[in-house]
Amino acid sequence: MAVATQTPEEGVGVKKISRNSTLLRIFRYVVVRLFTLFITIVIGIYLTIVIANMGGYVDQIMRSEINDRITQSFAANPATQQMDPAVRKKLIQEKIALEEKRLGLNTPIAIRNARYLSNALLLNLGRAINMTSDSGSKQVRLIILERLPATLLLMGTSQLFLFFSSIFIALSLSRNYGNIWDKVVIALSPTSAVPPWFYGIFLILIFSAALKILPFGGMVDSPPPPNTFDYSISVLKHLILPGFSLVISSFFISVYNYRTFFLIYSSEDYVDMAKAKGLPSRDIERTYILRPTLPTIITNFSLIIITLWTGALFTETVFLWPGLGRTLFRAIGLYDIPIIVGSTIIYAYLLAMTVFLLDFVYALVDPRVKIGQ
């Protein structure tokens, strides 16, 4: 996760503003902001829908696929083999028309796109075209909900661990920068150019293939252990490698970025002033370094929370982890537009909500920031 290292906007607040105009300003800001965010989402989702059917190209693929499948099933079925060719042809045509109607292929693409868009915006996720959940449902909501815990477990543990450990370590490094650990972190930070799934392959090679102490992939032993305790132990064992590869691939750059960020803030004059006053270093850290960096830290944290939603597509694929990333990948392979759109719209709403709320959070934690200025 990249860390923004810019200073917060320095809004020079004019003191004498009446209460009324403040409310009005905030109200106007909220309306304008929500409106632009909504338009952004509409355009983003519409583009996704258009790309998801390649401007109608996917329809052709689906049509020929339906055609093949139904003709094949008629040719293979002994009951229909004996039929009069004309009758059979008519039956095939009817079946194809029915199937196309089920998938909505008989309505023009523009109308279908508009329908996808409005349904998505209303969070009416609808039914999947080809995929089913493990429990057998075709509801997009259920398919996504079924995979959500797996992704939250993997991404949640790794990203939260990464976030808190890197801030903690970065603080202690910035306290005495230039020491050996600081140099080690600087030297190792380029290793974060390597994506997590790549570390995953090496970890599988070492711990699963060579040492044979951890499983190759999946989320739980097969067959799953019957009692809850063994089950959780098994899940934990499966979690170690993917979780560790997600952490290790961004750990050093994350620590480096936070460390640099804290160092920039601790070279401010008011920190020197506080040191000269003889304040204890813990107080200096809390009041003069962490406080002004809070907006950035909160931004990073909230971005982490919403990226949990997208899952880790490649890492999940390498470790056969049944999360949302892999579901999305499978959905694309099966031309399942409702799932693609469903996953995108939820991400978009989460992102918009976060962006919107962050403005207020900034104003709360940083008195220099005023909403709508």
Place this chain on the structure above:
Amino acid sequence: MNTLRNAFKKLLQYPSAIVGLFVIFMLVAVAVYTMVTIPYSEAIRLWRGGEEVWYQNPKFAPPAWINLFSSSKYSESFAVNTSDRQMVKKVTSGNGGTSTIEMSYAFDFSYDVYPQEMILYLTTTFLEKQPFVSIELLTPDGRKIRVGNFAIGREFTYRFSQDEKLRTKLRAEDVIPALFSMPGTDVPLKGEYELLITGITFEPDSDINVDFILHGQVFGLAGTDHARRDLTLPLLWGVPVALAFGLLASMGTSILTMIIAAVGAWYAGWVDELIQRITEVNLVLPFFAILIMIGTFYSRSIWVILGATILLSIFTGAIKGYRAIFLQVKESMYIEAARAYGASNPRIIFLYLIPRMIPLLIPSLVQSIPAFVFLEASLAVIGLGDPVLPTWGKIIQDANSNGALYKGYYYWILEPAVLLMITGLAFAVLGFALDRIFNPKLRDI
């Protein structure tokens, strides 16, 4: 120019940057060498080729140099034939147009692991009467194993391990281990073996030629994959592909981002507003999902993916960072001066605004290269790599889908992985050093 020269001097103070530069230089050299020695069309012909191209190689063979590190030695592969005098061939003419052709090949076998297979490809020329061939193997302890006799057509392939008659004669489970060990034992017998092929032809112009192929357990510099392909080909060709993809994507992205940010900052008003809104829309778009959709539905060509990657990577957070700096630069005196003498808008943007940012552009450009190199590999690993090009990612995908890690073919994954890692780290290390040199905020910390 001077700043660049100074920067280069400073760069040499970072040992890691020197290593990075050296590795990049080597990679470029290898890329050029590869493209010269194995032209594109040839590389694709070989990579897409099946059994007819690669029949001489064993399957799943690790590189030959693992014998240096392993206590039990794996037999090495070789292929020899009579047409270019690698095998001894002696023709003695008899009466009535018949002649005897004696071919022999002595080879040293001092390994601890049996070879996979031995194959003879016999080609003959005759008009009516088929030549007759008998095959024998001389073992180091002086035994002479009669492998078989048969009349052969114009083309004949003899696989030792598939010969049921020979298997019964040797009273063994498998032919190859039985040939290479003392009867009744299952340890390889080391020493010099000699393959004797005696052919009799019955016409004056009739001739026999032999390709003798031994599929060992190890092969060449890089080993082979499930389709007997020599892995040096994709490993070598992976270099130019990775470099081209990484460099083009990062240059395209950084330069376009910078130009668009400059245009937005300079014209302000609705242009700026539009760029900001596009950036926000782009944040909502799922990057990987779109790339995968393009790969699945439309085209897996590396150039299409490259174009899509650049398009999706232009309008990101970086544009906001550049814009903020351009807004500052816009107010400086020399821009004022340029305006005063009547410089046109494009002139100001391209000659006065953008050059000021090059020091900031270089580190971020170099630092973004590894991400794109790995992006290509990532897409290949989930099966969306370019279908014709031999690349590192394709090797990993082949290895993964053939269960290389489960079955212990570690070389198959490690070779491309190590190369990817070296390439990625070289650029990352260099970019990191450049960042510390050019970024004034980081100068002292």
